Amino acid sequence: MKEKRKTLVKFSGVHKRFGSLQVIKDLNFKVPEGEVVSFIGLSGCGKSTTLRIIAGLEEVNKGTVERKFDNLGFIFQEPRLLPWKTVLDNICFVLKDRIPNKVERQEIALHYLNLMELTQFKDYYPAQLSGGMKSRVSVARALAIDPDIILMDEPFSDIDFPLRLVLIDSLKDILEKESKTVIYVTHDIRDALLLSDRIYVLTARPMQLKEELFISEEVRDINNPKFSELERYVINLLKEELEIKRLDEMRVESIVIK
Numbered sequence: 001m002k003e004k005r006k007t008l009v010k011f012s013g014v015h016k017r018f019g020s021l022q023v024i025k026d027l028n029f030k031v032p033e034g035e036v037v038s039f040i041g042l043s044g045c046g047k048s049t050t051l052r053i054i055a056g057l058e059e060v061n062k063g064t065v066e067r068k069f070d071n072l073g074f075i076f077q078e079p080r081l082l083p084w085k086t087v088l089d090n091i092c093f094v095l096k097d098r099i100p101n102k103v104e105r106q107e108i109a110l111h112y113l114n115l116m117e118l119t120q121f122k123d124y125y126p127a128q129l130s131g132g133m134k135s136r137v138s139v140a141r142a143l144a145i146d147p148d149i150i151l152m153d154e155p156f157s158d159i160d161f162p163l164r165l166v167l168i169d170s171l172k173d174i175l176e177k178e179s180k181t182v183i184y185v186t187h188d189i190r191d192a193l194l195l196s197d198r199i200y201v202l203t204a205r206p207m208q209l210k211e212e213l214f215i216s217e218e219v220r221d222i223n224n225p226k227f228s229e230l231e232r233y234v235i236n237l238l239k240e241e242l243e244i245k246r247l248d249e250m251r252v253e254s255i256v257i258k
């Protein structure tokens, strides 16, 4: 019998408003330990808000949020690196409390920089890096901390697709080997299909779950015809949501014009 995994995050009937703007409406989902779970939805639907709620940075207006983890790593949409420290030192800095030995800290940092194809830039300062390189440093930093759960908010959006494939491959390897739990937010369907065990497709705002998809190892391969089939399927789900959003906007405009 398959071992039942512990649930690290569970949303039950969650609602979130900013003033009069209802962003999340009756959202229900769970994130089991050891899974990579992606959230795919249109821009502005409420994905980052959901991550911020999981991280305890936002309160909800209604519903319950269960969090069964002690520490988390948060990779924000904009990489938050210390500008006065080199790439290597940015990572060593966050390891200070856990790893007292400096050489050991550097070894861990270099291991994750290598995975993100950044070894040759270890002595650069953040201002000398491109946007995509900074994002990769923030991914390496979150992995190095070894948290119970990692929240990733579109970390690869500034990176061209061929390099993204290489990085996603490295990331997949390490996530599998170390059985990490990850919540990955993106509007790139291919990233989500390549990385995830489970995908939550979201509706346009107010955000709800539109569909839950389980992705097998076999499908997580860009050369598998089932990959393209599933990609088209998700594109169509999002197109439906775009239509609904447009109709809603037209309705609001016509009310304003009246």
Ligand SMILES: Nc1ncnc2c1ncn2[C@@H]1O[C@H](COP(=O)(O)OP(=O)(O)OP(=O)(O)O)[C@@H](O)[C@H]1O
Residues within 6 Å of the ligand: 018, 021, 023, 041, 042, 043, 044, 045, 046, 047, 048, 049, 050, 187
């Ligand atoms: N602190 C806030 N105050 C007011 N409105 C907010 C706040 N944070 C987010 N919003 C609004 O909530 C909605 C959802 O924002 P959010 O950043 O969660 O979307 P998203 O799905 O992550 O978008 P994207 O994919 O473009 O990053 C947006 O309309 C945004 O303007």
